[in-house]
Amino acid sequence: MQTVTTVAELRQQINMWKSQGNKIVLVPTMGNLHAGHLKLMKHAHHCGDKVVCSIFVNALQFDRSEDLKTYPRTPEQDLAALQDENVDLVFMPEHEEVYAEEHQPQQDIPKHSLNEQLCGEYRPGFFDGIVEVVARLFHIIRPDVAVFGEKDYQQLIIIKRLVQDLGFPIEIEQVPTQREEDGLAYSSRNSYLNVEERAKAKHIFATLLDVKNQIESGSKDISAIEKQAMDRLSQAGFRPDYVAIRDAKDLDPASYSTEFIVVLVAAWLGQARLIDNILLQMR
Ligand code: AMP
Numbered sequence: 001m002q003t004v005t006t007v008a009e010l011r012q013q014i015n016m017w018k019s020q021g022n023k024i025v026l027v028p029t030m031g032n033l034h035a036g037h038l039k040l041m042k043h044a045h046h047c048g049d050k051v052v053c054s055i056f057v058n059a060l061q062f063d064r065s066e067d068l069k070t071y072p073r074t075p076e077q078d079l080a081a082l083q084d085e086n087v088d089l090v091f092m093p094e095h096e097e098v099y100a101e102e103h104q105p106q107q108d109i110p111k112h113s114l115n116e117q118l119c120g121e122y123r124p125g126f127f128d129g130i131v132e133v134v135a136r137l138f139h140i141i142r143p144d145v146a147v148f149g150e151k152d153y154q155q156l157i158i159i160k161r162l163v164q165d166l167g168f169p170i171e172i173e174q175v176p177t178q179r180e181e182d183g184l185a186y187s188s189r190n191s192y193l194n195v196e197e198r199a200k201a202k203h204i205f206a207t208l209l210d211v212k213n214q215i216e217s218g219s220k221d222i223s224a225i226e227k228q229a230m231d232r233l234s235q236a237g238f239r240p241d242y243v244a245i246r247d248a249k250d251l252d253p254a255s256y257s258t259e260f261i262v263v264l265v266a267a268w269l270g271q272a273r274l275i276d277n278i279l280l281q282m283r
Contacts, residue, residue, distance in 0.1 A: 001079075001082060001083050001086075001087055001088065001089065001090065002088070002089045002090070003079060003089075003090045003092060004089065004090070004091055004092070005091075005092050005093055005094065005097070006093070006097060007093070007097055007100075007103065007140050010089070010091050010140065010141065011140075013089060014052070014089075014141060014142065017049070017050050018142075022048070022049035022050045023047075023048030023049045023050070023144045023145065024048060024049075024050050024052060024141070024142070024143045024144050024145070025044040025045075025047045025048035025049075025050065025051050025052065025143060025144065025145045025146070025147060026044075026052050026053075026054065026137070026138075026141050026143035026145070026146045026147070027040045027041055027044050027051065027052070027053045027054070027087075027146075027147045028053075028054045028056070028133075028134065028137055028146065028148075029053060029054065029055055029056075030055070030056065030057045030058065030071070030188065031055040031056075031057065031072075031073060031074065031075065031078050031188075032071075032072040032073060032074050032078070032188040032191075033074075033077070033078045033081050033082070034178075034186040034187070034188065035178050035186050036149055036151060036177065036178040036185065036186035036187070037081075037149075037186075038081060038085055039149075039175055039178045040147045040148075040149055040175050041053065041082065041085040041087055042085065043147055043173065043175045044145075044147045044173075045086065047145040047147065047171075047173050048144055048145050050088045050089070051085075051086070051087045051088050051089075052087075052088065052089045052090075052091060052141060052143065053082055053087050053089075053090050053091070054090075054091040054092075054093075054137055054141070055075070055078060055090060055091070055092045056091075056092070056093055056098060056133070056137070057071055057073065058098075058129060058130070058133040059095055059129075060125075060128075060129030060130075060132055060133060061125075061126050061127075061129030061130050061133070062129075063123055063124065063125060063126065066273070071188070072188050072191050075092070078090075091141070098133065098136050098137070098140070099136070103136045103139055103140050104136070105132075105135040105136065105139055105166065106139070107166055109131055109132070109135060109162065109165065109166065110165050111128075112158070112161065114127075114154070114157070114158060114161075114250075114251055115127035115128055115131070115158060117154075117251070118154050118242060118244055118246075118251065118264060118266070119154055119241075119266055119275065120154070121242075122241045122242075122266065127154070127155070127158050130155055130158065130159075131158060131159075131162050134159055134162060135162060135166065138163075138168050138170060143170055144169075144170065144171065145170065145171045145172075145173055146159075146170050146171075146172055146173070147173045147174075147175060148172060148173070148174055148175070149174070149175050149177060149178075150174050150175065150176050150177050150277070150279070151177040151178075151185050151186075151187070151275075151276070151277075152275070153248075153262055153264060153277045154251060154264065156172075156174055157249075157250065157251055159172060160172050177276070177277075179205065182201075182202040182205075183202050183204075183205030183206065183209075184198075184201045184202055184204065184205060185204075185205070185274075185276050187274065187275075189272045189273065189274065190272065190274075192270065192271045192272035193269060193270060193271075193272050194270060197237075197269045197270045197272070200236055200237050200238075200269060201269055201274065203232070203233065203236040203238070204233070204238075204265060204267060204274055204276050205276060205278075207229050207232050207233055207236075207243070207265065208229075208263055208265060208276060208277070208278040209278065210229070210232070211225055211226075211229050211243070211245070211263045211278070212263065212278050212280055215245070215261065215263075215280060215282075216280065220256070222245045222253075222254060225245065226242075226243045226244060226245055229243040229263075229265070230242075230243050233265070233267050237269065238267040238268060238269050239267065239268040239269075240265065240266070240267040240268075241266040241267060241268070241273070242264070242265070242266055243263070243264070243265045244263070244264045244265075245261060245262075245263050246261070246262050246263075246264060247260070247261065247262075248260035248261055248262040248279055251264075258282060259281065259282055259283050260279065260280070260281055260282070261279070261280045261281075261282055262277050262278070262279050262280075263277060263278050263280070264276075264277040265277065
C-alpha cells in the first residue's frame with residue numbers, strides 16, 4: 001500500500017494505473033476509520049481494479065457547533081486498517097494541497113436549495129463545504145467510481161447531483177449503513193458519547209424502525225408520525241433537530257405515490273450530533 005501526501009505523487013501513480021487499463025475506485029473519508037468505512041473499502045474492491053482511499057478532514061465543512069481541532073484523528077490505526085483491507089493507495093494531503101488554486105473546480109457549482117434543508121438548515125454552509133471538497137477530490141484523482149455510505153444520505157443525494165451537474169464521468173456507488181449490535185450506526189462522532197449516552201444512543205435506530213413500521217402498516221399522517229418520533233427522542237434524552245419522511249430519490253417531501261421513502265433523523269445527545277436514516281420500498 002502506498003501513502004502519498006501530494007497531488008504530484010498521486011497523479012503519477014494514477015496515470016500509470018490508468019495507462020495500464022485499470023479502473024480506479026475512490027473512497028473519500030475523514031479518517032478515524034471504523035467498521036462502516038471498512039465496509040466501503042470491501043465494496044470498492046468489487047467496483048474496479050485499484051482502490052484509493054482519501055483521508056482528509058475538510059475544514060470547510062465544520063462550523064462553530066463542532067470543533068475542527070477536536071475531530072478524532074487516528075492516522076496510524078487508519079493506515080493499519082487500510083493495509084488489512086488491501087487498499088492500494090492512501091491520499092493524505094494537507095489543506096493547502098487540496099485547496100491550491102489549480103485544483104479549483106473548473107465550472108461553477110450550481111447552488112441547490114437541498115443544501116440548505118434538513119442538515120443544511122442546522123449546519124449552514126456544511127454541504128457547500130462538502131460539495132467543494134468532493135469536486136476538488138474528483139478533479140484531482142479522476143476516479144472511475146466513487147463509493148459513499150448511505151449513512152450520510154443527504155450527502156449521497158447531493159453528490160449524485162453534483163456529478164450530474166458538472167458532468168463528471170464517475171459512477172457513484174452507495175453502501176448500506178453498518179451498525180453496531182444494538183443498531184447504532186458506526187460514526188466517528190460516537191466517540192463524543194459518554195457511557196450513559198452510548199447506552200441511550202440505540203433509541204435513534206429504534207425510533208427509525210418504529211416509524212418504518214407505522215408507515216408500512218398504513219399510517220398516512222406524515223407530520224404526525226414525524227412529531228411522534230421527535231417526542232420519543234426527546235423523552236429518551238435527545239435534543240432532536242429533525243425527523244423527516246422524504247422521497248429517497250430527491251429528498252422532496254414524501255407523498256402517497258412515493259415509491260422509495262427515506263426516514264432521516266438528526267439528534268443531539270450530549271456533545272454528539274448523531275444522524276441516521278432508514279429506507280423503505282412502498283410498492
Ligand atoms: P466520514 O469519514 O464520516 O466523512 O465518512 C466517509 C464515508 O464513510 C462516507 O461516505 C460515509 O457515508 C461513510 N460511512 C460513515 N459511517 C458509515 C456507516 N456506519 N456505514 C456505512 N458507511 C458509513
